[in-house]
Amino acid sequence: MSPPQSGHAPNLSVFKKSLRAQSLESSIENLISLLKRRQIKNSRPCAIATAELLLRVVARFRWTDIGKLLARIQEVGQRLIQAQPREMVVGNIVRRVLGMIRDEAKEDRHEDMSDSASNMGSPHRRLERATLSGLRDQPPPTFSPLRLDSSKTTPPTINTDKDSDDVFGSSVGGSRPQSSHRPPMLTSHPSYAHLNGIPVQQSMFNLLSATPSPLSTPPGAVSPAGKTTFDAANLAYRVAASSKDLKAEVISGIEEIIDELDQVDDQIAAYAQEHIHSNEVILTHSSSVSVQKFLLKAAEKRKFTVIVAESYPNDHEATHAAVTGKLNGGLDGDDMSTEKFLKPLSSAGITVILMTDAAIFAIMSRVNKVILATHAVIANGGLIAAAGARIIAKAAKVHRTPVIVVSGVYKLSPEYPFEFESLIEYGDPGSIIGYHDGALVENLEVDNPVYDYVPPELVDLYITNLGAHAPSYLYRIVADHYKQEDINFHNPELLF
Amino acid sequence: MSSSEATPVESPKPVEAPPKQSQPDAAPKLSGAEIKKQKAAEKAARRAQAAKEKQGGAPAPPLASPAPAQKGDGPKAQKSQQKRRGSMSTPKDIPIRSQKGIVVIPEEPKKEDKTVEFFRHLYKPRMKGLAGAGKDAHPAVLALGIQMSNYSICGSSARLVATLQAFKRVIESYTTPPGNTLTRHLTSHVLSPQIEYIASCRPISISMGNAIRWLKLEISKVDIDTPEADAKKALCEGIDVFIRERVTFADQVIANSAAEKIRDGDVILTYAKSSIVQHALVKAHEDGKKFGVIVVDSRPLHEGKHLAAALAGLGIEVKYCLTNGLSHNIQDATKVFLGAHAMMSNGRLFSRAGTALVAMEANDNDKPVLVLCETIKFTERVALDSIVHNEIAPPDELVITGGALEAWRDIPHLQLCNPMYDVTPAEYIQMIVTESGNVPPTSVPVLHRLGNESQG
Incomplete structure (x- = not known):
């Protein structure tokens, strides 16, 4: 389990530090136990921890092909999700990474294909490439690990630029020598119409369309049919080069996701001034860095009033701390400098009114907008938020007050449970009836849900780092960010 | 807390005791005179400071920030201190609120509103204690005021009964001064200061207002020629009858009628604590009905805990949750019973903050909402929202000892708001159970008129 941390309560930053020192397997175990013990909790820390861990997984994995890498990440992801199924961001990040890897692989192959489609004049090269793309899925296990090792020690000099996606560079890199003898585009050659057993369409349409038909097959399904004679050494080198390069791309892709997690609140906050105007009364619930940054951004230009419902008994301490400005890093369980020094709203000159959750209905008739933070967003447009959010949203609906949900795209989950109770986590009843209440502890059944499900009809607007959307549009964003085949990767029985 | 029957007829005494052992904990060695001296010195210093600032255009360098606010607030604060000190020989507050320790040193003037x-x-x-109470206030009333302000007497009917009982004692100990008649003297010279004092401890509830109006009417109806003893006796008996008819019997009728609505297997959801809801549930339990109760509660009073404890003690299956669990538990309920602070004439329910949320959720889940309410709580006033008419409890009640909020007053632009009541829209209420029958919310003004007419 987690190693003894000298004087530190294990949290995100400790975990991050330990990542460097520990072996991969113990890092995974460490994160699992941290998630189980809720020592890393809330969406962002979970997301960052997951992304960092996956980065390690990819970096340390001696991988030979995409399929194995995907399987490895799925396996790790599955274990993380099982550790804490209700932290839905963990699954989201795993899916994002899976989707990103698939994209990279596809792009790679796509280049090969478009290459081959445009390089009709060089059959040898084309053949070799096509075989390569098949090989990358199912490589001959005899030599590729060896080549990979060698490629690790001596990185190939073909393509050190991480940003350019193409290994063979012909579609983009026109300056390369290989593509200098590019033939006329429109010549079609019947003998190449069937390669690898897959009919290759060679028409103008194919040239223009972004995805040639062979690529519509999911990865792994392409079977190399034609293993013709080729220069084995050359091929192995290329496999190594391409996988090395792909690895770099995947790693940079994960780093991009981590960057996104860092910046997401500021990106959301950029929309604040569009939505908040002078002298408005904003009601918010619980404490959230996203919402606080959003309101602080709006406060740069405008003066308004914020009413904060304290979210007793689970988050009231964090809310009180956020309101009074004593954040001391306890808010999200990590001490990232930006969050630590987030100033309270009241110091920005905004009037902040703290109220109990019970008084919401009383004040709602004076509220202009309700801004909610979320724990997770579901594809149907509903959201999981701190308990009490549902009655706030409902009270807002009754008073015809718009409800705005502020959420990073990373919280958007493609999962769509049919039974929302399964998403709700129940907290410590001791925070409601403690042992100082004596006999009550034994006589009462005490209920302390941590989260609420807010149905989409109670939400008017989502503001994400991509902009503002209606709840009914979220499924599109889900489709943009996750691959269909990854949605249920953690429970195979749901895979059709 | 205390139900309408268990009201403090005898309880004033224990509360009266504290003033004798006056200095609580802060500085036990200072005598009253010493404190007086100390305060005077401080006041003089502050005056000098203010004067200095007025003379020199620029604020004094070291105390720049508190000074300007003090200019506005200072005189007022001083005045109130003066008044307090003048009233009692032992100028010490009784430490009623645990949150707010009583300090000998006068508080710094507030920096902002x-x-x-x-x-x-x-x-x-x-009013936080006996200090500042008018010298006219009767001891029973003084005790009552303190009990009300620290919520040891809480709830509309309990406060009503307690007030009437205190007034009974006021009337009993009243002697008409020579040259006056009871009818003309009692209300204006004796009763009014008592009411004023109670209102300064906690605003008068609507049911109390109704009862006081009735009592004044009764006093004015006393014949001038009636001997004082007879008049007093008649009034005291009148009060007893009033309590019996309008509260005690009414409660029984309502409890019976509401208990009839409970069937085996029902799950009754209720919010906070209403003595009459408790009666109804206990009655149903005594009738042998098998049902469960869900008690929803909220900060800062946690009144529901007492109800939950009482019901669980009887062996009723009780589930307890706070407002955060409301939307999860409402699905399990079959009926919602609510108590009332008052029923407005436009059919809206005026009750403990949070009641409206419960009614809203119940309505959304198609659960019937029954309000249990004596007609004494009906009023001709109307309310559209919870802001025009409400009671604001001291914000310091929201502070959790040891929590981040303790220093909230020092944080600029931060305000705490602690409203006591909210208004539930009439459309959320299916039925009002009263001692005069079960009526829809639209019939509130009708019943109110009937009640008042019968009263004369």
């Missing part, structure tokens, strides 16, 4: 703008019209300074 900490009242919430929406509710600013509702803020009233609350």
